[in-house]
Amino acid sequence: MIFKISTPLPKDIPLELPLPEWLLVTLLVVSFLAHIVFINLMLGGSILTLWAQIKGLKNKDYDSYAHEIAKTITVNKSMAVVLGVAPLLSINTLYTVYFYSANALTGFAWIMIIPLVTIAFLLTYLHKYTWHSLESAKRIHISIMAVAVGIFLIIPLIFLTNVNLMMFPEKWGTVKGFMDALTLPNVFPRYFEFLGACLTITGIFTVGYSNRKNYKIEKIYKTFTRYTLKKLGYKVAFVGVGLQLFFGIIVLFTLPAKGLGFDVLGSMLSAGVVLFFVAFYIWKSMISEESKIDAHYKKIIIFILTFLLIYGGSRQMYRHNALHPHQKLMAYKTKEFQKLSEDARLHPVLETVAIDTTLGEYAIGSSLFKKNCSSCHKEKEKLVGPPMTEMVTIYKNNPEGLKKWINAPGKKRPDYPQMPGFASLSDEDLSELAKYILSIQK
Amino acid sequence: MFHLDWLNNRFLIAVIAILHVLINHGLAVGFIPYITWLEYKGLKKSTSDQITDLKWDHFVYKKMKVAFIITTTIGAMTGVGIWFSASLVSPSSIASLIRVFYWAWFIEWLVFVTEVVLILIYFLTWKSSNNSLSAKMRHIRFGWFLAIFSWITMAIIVAILGFMMDPGNWNNHHSLLNGFTNPIYLPQLMFRTPTAMLVAGVFGMLLGTIFGVKDKELRKRSVKYSAIWIFIWAPISLIGAVIYWNVLPEAMVENMSTAVGTMQFQEYYDVLRWVILIAISFVLVIAGIGIMRPGKVKMWMVIIPCFFVFGFLGIFERVREFIRKPYVIGGYMYSNLLREEDYPLYKKEGILKHATYASTHEVTDANKIQAGRDVFMLTCSRCHTTKGINSITYVFERMYGEGKPLDIASVAGYIPNMHVGRTYMPPFPGNEKELDALAHFIKSLQTTGESLEGVQTKGLQVNSINSVEEFNK
Numbered sequence: 001m002i003f004k005i006s007t008p009l010p011k012d013i014p015l016e017l018p019l020p021e022w023l024l025v026t027l028l029v030v031s032f033l034a035h036i037v038f039i040n041l042m043l044g045g046s047i048l049t050l051w052a053q054i055k056g057l058k059n060k061d062y063d064s065y066a067h068e069i070a071k072t073i074t075v076n077k078s079m080a081v082v083l084g085v086a087p088l089l090s091i092n093t094l095y096t097v098y099f100y101s102a103n104a105l106t107g108f109a110w111i112m113i114i115p116l117v118t119i120a121f122l123l124t125y126l127h128k129y130t131w132h133s134l135e136s137a138k139r140i141h142i143s144i145m146a147v148a149v150g151i152f153l154i155i156p157l158i159f160l161t162n163v164n165l166m167m168f169p170e171k172w173g174t175v176k177g178f179m180d181a182l183t184l185p186n187v188f189p190r191y192f193e194f195l196g197a198c199l200t201i202t203g204i205f206t207v208g209y210s211n212r213k214n215y216k217i218e219k220i221y222k223t224f225t226r227y228t229l230k231k232l233g234y235k236v237a238f239v240g241v242g243l244q245l246f247f248g249i250i251v252l253f254t255l256p257a258k259g260l261g262f263d264v265l266g267s268m269l270s271a272g273v274v275l276f277f278v279a280f281y282i283w284k285s286m287i288s289e290e291s292k293i294d295a296h297y298k299k300i301i302i303f304i305l306t307f308l309l310i311y312g313g314s315r316q317m318y319r320h321n322a323l324h325p326h327q328k329l330m331a332y333k334t335k336e337f338q339k340l341s342e343d344a345r346l347h348p349v350l351e352t353v354a355i356d357t358t359l360g361e362y363a364i365g366s367s368l369f370k371k372n373c374s375s376c377h378k379e380k381e382k383l384v385g386p387p388m389t390e391m392v393t394i395y396k397n398n399p400e401g402l403k404k405w406i407n408a409p410g411k412k413r414p415d416y417p418q419m420p421g422f423a424s425l426s427d428e429d430l431s432e433l434a435k436y437i438l439s440i441q442k
Numbered sequence: 443m444f445h446l447d448w449l450n451n452r453f454l455i456a457v458i459a460i461l462h463v464l465i466n467h468g469l470a471v472g473f474i475p476y477i478t479w480l481e482y483k484g485l486k487k488s489t490s491d492q493i494t495d496l497k498w499d500h501f502v503y504k505k506m507k508v509a510f511i512i513t514t515t516i517g518a519m520t521g522v523g524i525w526f527s528a529s530l531v532s533p534s535s536i537a538s539l540i541r542v543f544y545w546a547w548f549i550e551w552l553v554f555v556t557e558v559v560l561i562l563i564y565f566l567t568w569k570s571s572n573n574s575l576s577a578k579m580r581h582i583r584f585g586w587f588l589a590i591f592s593w594i595t596m597a598i599i600v601a602i603l604g605f606m607m608d609p610g611n612w613n614n615h616h617s618l619l620n621g622f623t624n625p626i627y628l629p630q631l632m633f634r635t636p637t638a639m640l641v642a643g644v645f646g647m648l649l650g651t652i653f654g655v656k657d658k659e660l661r662k663r664s665v666k667y668s669a670i671w672i673f674i675w676a677p678i679s680l681i682g683a684v685i686y687w688n689v690l691p692e693a694m695v696e697n698m699s700t701a702v703g704t705m706q707f708q709e710y711y712d713v714l715r716w717v718i719l720i721a722i723s724f725v726l727v728i729a730g731i732g733i734m735r736p737g738k739v740k741m742w743m744v745i746i747p748c749f750f751v752f753g754f755l756g757i758f759e760r761v762r763e764f765i766r767k768p769y770v771i772g773g774y775m776y777s778n779l780l781r782e783e784d785y786p787l788y789k790k791e792g793i794l795k796h797a798t799y800a801s802t803h804e805v806t807d808a809n810k811i812q813a814g815r816d817v818f819m820l821t822c823s824r825c826h827t828t829k830g831i832n833s834i835t836y837v838f839e840r841m842y843g844e845g846k847p848l849d850i851a852s853v854a855g856y857i858p859n860m861h862v863g864r865t866y867m868p869p870f871p872g873n874e875k876e877l878d879a880l881a882h883f884i885k886s887l888q889t890t891g892e893s894l895e896g897v898q899t900k901g902l903q904v905n906s907i908n909s910v911e912e913f914n915k
Binding site: 006007008009010011013014015016017018019074075077078079081082083084085086088089092093096097099100103104105106107108110111113114115117118121122125169170172173174175176177178180326329332333337340341343344345348349370371372374375376383384420422424 | 454458511514515516518519520521522523525526527529530533534536537538540541542543544545547548551554555558559562566781783784786787789790791796798799841842852855856859860862864865896897898899900901902903904905906908909910911912913
């Protein structure tokens with residue numbers, strides 16, 4: 001037999017979308033961006049904390065810096081989780097079959113997200129609340145964060161694999177498990193690009209965080225000033241934006257041609273240009289002197305937001321292009337199936353329990369027995385329930401009693417399971433059935 | 443299809459969902475008013491030269507900290523986990539529900555986001571509110587406000603769940619209003635509210651005995667307040683439970699095509715009655731000791747009632763889940779994720795022909811076992827495993843004798859009629875040949891002990907007649 005892999009053509013859920021498609025798409029993109037910003041802050045913050053705390057083994061101020069960042073992680077992670085629900089709902093609604101198929105194919109990894117993230121969250125709390133009590137065991141304390149960061153680094157891979165796999169139904173027949181799906185092109189370049197974004201967003205966030213008026217810097221740090229903190233933030237962001245630009249280019253070249261078009265290319269390139277401006281102003285701020293360090297802050301934020309919108313939009317365009325032809329086929333297929341189903345409803349196959357007319361007056365009762373009783377009762381032997389010959393003994397001249405029992409049985413025999421009642425049978429059916437049962441010869 | 447062959451698919455959702463309910467009810471809905479009340483007690487009982495009794499305030503804060511950490515980690519993630527697990531185990535049903543209830547969930551989500559923000563604020567401003575009396579009073583008021591808010595979140599989600607369970611209405615009109623008006627909505631709320639308070643009180647008492655190991659005075663005070671709290675809510679919870687318990691069969695009767703109590707339901711139902719009585723009396727005993735002799739209550743004494751109230755809430759959830767059967771969406775979709783209205787087609791042409799993923803589309807003499815395996819995956823695997831929890835061989839052997847070889851004709855004779863006697867089972871959807879193949883497969887399981895792998899490990903096989911290539915021809 002020739003082993004041929006074909007592209008599945010599933011049926012869609014035969015229910016209308018709850019909203020017009022464009023509105024759902026908008027909700028998906030916007031709510032996803034809100035979610036991902038907090039994810040960036042959570043993951044970027046964790047990486048930064050770990051790095052600063054290790055550096056803090058030699059310079060106490062870095063340790064204080066790590067503590068300050070650590071305090072924000074647990075808040076950002078709570079926001080990230082709740083804000084994740086809306087995009088999850090939206091993608092479930094819009095790309096139901098595609099998303100769920102990818103989920104199922106990577107099922108084990110997919111469900112492991114829940115316990116893994118829970119553990120990582122608990123570790124971040126443990127890390128935060130043992131800062132002083134583990135002062136003397138710094139290395140143990142740092143390794144708590146290291147484990148949390150390790151877990152946090154795995155999770156995006158699972159998500160990226162899923163949103164990637166869902167766009168390629170032609171691969172579904174070949175993928176065997178998560179590790180296999182991970183090797184699809186474009187997962188890793190996007191992953192590193194995402195890590196870059198985490199650093200950029202976190203860096204810019206810490207600049208703003210250090211710039212708060214009532215933030216008592218001199219109480220927390222020995223030598224660090226507001227200027228050092230802001231400069232540090234810009235440095236982190238610059239590393240991040242560098243990663244983003246570098247891997248962004250790789251992403252563009254490794255994108256499977258399937259969903260590419262001038263629209264996608266155009267918007268990805270313009271996103272790249274905006275990102276270049278972000279990098280430029282971050283660099284300028286990074287090397288500027290104290291009095292001018294805030295000069296570009298607002299510009300940077302506006303450029304970042306613009307970048308997010310354009311880039312998020314371009315990803316959605318790509319997804320749309322990649323899936324649209326398949327979606328159209330699926331819509332046909334779904335309609336076709338519904339029509340077949342309707343035809344079958346109008347012309348169903350008739351029940352095949354034949355009435356054996358040679359049995360004469362017991363014919364109906366016998367067929368009712370076959371349908372309703374025979375899976376548990378035999379005529380002369382015990383099966384699940386007692387043999388029918390015993391019923392003949394008990395109800396010999398009492399068909400009404402037998403009817404009552406079948407309709408709503410009690411429990412008499414301790415060594416037999418309880419019999420379910422048959423209230424679905426009409427009185428007439430019950431009479432026929434009783435007539436048949438009582439006719440059974442020992 | 444995703445499939446867990448040992449643990450059973452339903453089990454995955456059940457564990458995640460019940461854990462979520464326990465945390466949400468016990469540590470959020472019930473805990474916030476409990477904590478706010480204790481915080482207020484600290485303010486009231488403080489001497490005139492302080493804002494609040496700081497030692498007590500810190501003690502209460504520690505309790506809140508535990509609840510805060512658990513709700514924002516395990517609580518939040520199990521909430522998301524319900525979506526994740528449903529997408530694996532029950533994709534068609536959750537997909538149908540989400541298409542209809544998108545708005546309801548979206549609103550619920552907005553309310554939920556607000557709730558999380560409020561909890562963050564409440565917890566994170568606790569320490570700084572101790573700086574002035576007015577700030578402390580504002581903080582306590584904020585606590586009461588938050589308590590009301592999290593109760594509203596629960597009231598909405600119960601309505602959404604209630605509607606999903608509402609028999610028959612799915613096919614008529616999908617409006618959320620039905621969720622609020624369905625017969626078990628109010629009883630559910632009347633049960634859930636005091637029970638959430640009760641669970642919070644017992645859990646809070648447990649925490650008090652842990653944190654107060656060294657300080658006897660604090661422990662005594664905490665035990666006493668918790669005991670009073672429990673004493674107020676336990677009887678109300680009992681009344682709520684009894685009302686809910688009484689309406690359950692009614693909801694079940696409406697849900698089932700034929701109005702018979704099933705054996706399994708009866709079992710659950712009986713167990714439930716005992717759980718109610720034992721849990722409440724245990725809790726009342728410990729609360730009684732707590733009021734009379736607060737110093738005597740130690741940690742180990744509270745652990746048992748604590749387990750009981752958690753179990754109390756858990757088993758109610760289990761029973762509520764059970765009454766949906768044989769449907770997953772009342773009157774529309776069976777537990778096997780097949781729509782009732784497509785049944786005639788499956789009976790006529792077979793289920794394999796219309797499956798997107800199957801190794802074959804027709805049963806022949808040569809591929810009987812293999813086709814039977816596909817039929818099993820398509821029609822039974824949502825609830826049954828091949829050799830784990832609720833395995834198919836176990837259910838048949840329970841009827842026909844443990845360890846005895848199954849008779850193919852009996853199995854094949856039983857399956858098409860099983861829904862008549864066992865009303866929680868959906869009818870078998872396939873045609874005659876598929877039935878025969880399934881029976882052969884089930885029988886073969888007895889000797890091979892084979893375990894069925896889901897797509898998450900084995901990948902999937904596209905049914906060649908339902909592929910893009912075939913369609914394009």
